[in-house]
Amino acid sequence: MSTQRVFITGASSGLGAALARQYAQQGAQLGLVARRRELLEQLVATLPNAAQHRVYPVDVTDHVALAAAAQDFIAQGGIDIVIANAGISVGTLTDQAADLAVFQRVIDTNLIATVATFAPFIAAMQSQPRPGQRLVGIGSLAGIRGLPGAGAYSASKAAVISYCESLRVELRDSGIRVVTIAPGYIDTPMTRANAYPMPFLMPAEQFAAQALAVIAAGNRYRVLPWQMAIVARLLRLMPRALYDLAFSKAPHKARSDHAVH
Numbered sequence: 001m002s003t004q005r006v007f008i009t010g011a012s013s014g015l016g017a018a019l020a021r022q023y024a025q026q027g028a029q030l031g032l033v034a035r036r037r038e039l040l041e042q043l044v045a046t047l048p049n050a051a052q053h054r055v056y057p058v059d060v061t062d063h064v065a066l067a068a069a070a071q072d073f074i075a076q077g078g079i080d081i082v083i084a085n086a087g088i089s090v091g092t093l094t095d096q097a098a099d100l101a102v103f104q105r106v107i108d109t110n111l112i113a114t115v116a117t118f119a120p121f122i123a124a125m126q127s128q129p130r131p132g133q134r135l136v137g138i139g140s141l142a143g144i145r146g147l148p149g150a151g152a153y154s155a156s157k158a159a160v161i162s163y164c165e166s167l168r169v170e171l172r173d174s175g176i177r178v179v180t181i182a183p184g185y186i187d188t189p190m191t192r193a194n195a196y197p198m199p200f201l202m203p204a205e206q207f208a209a210q211a212l213a214v215i216a217a218g219n220r221y222r223v224l225p226w227q228m229a230i231v232a233r234l235l236r237l238m239p240r241a242l243y244d245l246a247f248s249k250a251p252h253k254a255r256s257d258h259a260v261h
Contacts, residue, residue: 002130005079007031007070009060009117010086012039014188015138018208019083024048026212031073033066033086035059060086060113061105070120078128081215083136084117086110089190091253092152099255103152110156114163125176133175134215137164139182141228145235145243149252157182161221168220177218181211184228193254200227 006023010016012034020030024047034040037057044053054076056069073079087110092099118135125133142150143157161180168178185191185198186207202225214222223229238246 004028004081004132005031005073005077006081006083007033007073007079007117007121008083008085009033009066009113012036012043014190015183015186015204015207016083016085017043018188018204019085019211021047021205022208022212023081024053029053029077031056031069033058033060033069060117061108063113063116066113066116067120070117074121074124078130079121079124080130080132081134081136082118082121083138083215084114085136085138086113086117087138087156089142089150089153089253091149091255093149093255094151096255099152102255106152106156107159110153111159111163114160118167122171122176126174129175132216132218134177134179134218135164135167135171136179136181136215137161139164139180141182141184141223141232141235143182144232145238145247147253148247148250153253165221177220179215179219180221181214182221182223182232183207184223184225184231186224199231200225 006028008016008019011020011032020032020043023030030053032040032053033056035057037055040055040057044050044055047053054073058065058069060066088106090102090106092102114137137160139161140157142154143161146154164178164180171178185201187201187203191198207224210224223232
């Protein structure tokens, strides 16, 4: 069996770094994307077989640079798994004029960059089929229902979930599996900024280990951890009037833009 080749965006910290560590431990060759080269290089230095991994200091909203990184990685030996993990989470309020630009940045990073991440790889996967090829989108429990004070983040993650469903059906007969993973609360720098309780908080490495199993199985959609999958089902079933009442006093995420996956 050939060595797996895995391309991960948002790889310098949080979920992306945890996924990179898990795949490296399995012997995969990695293409790691994030804005800050120094953090990528620090991560790679801790991974097994560091010399076989490639780093791409790219902002995922720079679609030309992202496509160039994808083509470079493909040229080194093909592609098996693409994980569009880059994302930002930040509180937003529609009545704050300054937040319009933040809405745009969140949508560009969380949704449009997911499309831009997948696009260069699909033709390569179709022309060079390999067993187990996957496109993986990272949604969120926040994409199930709109959370007050997090309109941009909830909207972007709801869109990622729907987009990946569309893509999954489009590619149904191609041999490429589209996997959507919706994390609940995972212990990362992003969630540590939350000043409110986070039920069923999951260590990032535990999340990554379970995510690898979901990806390998080619599951269409999975909420992690499993306890939050139950919460997600209940949220979907909750009548709008009851949801509005229950969440009207929910705490809001801080309005800052430093939080990343």
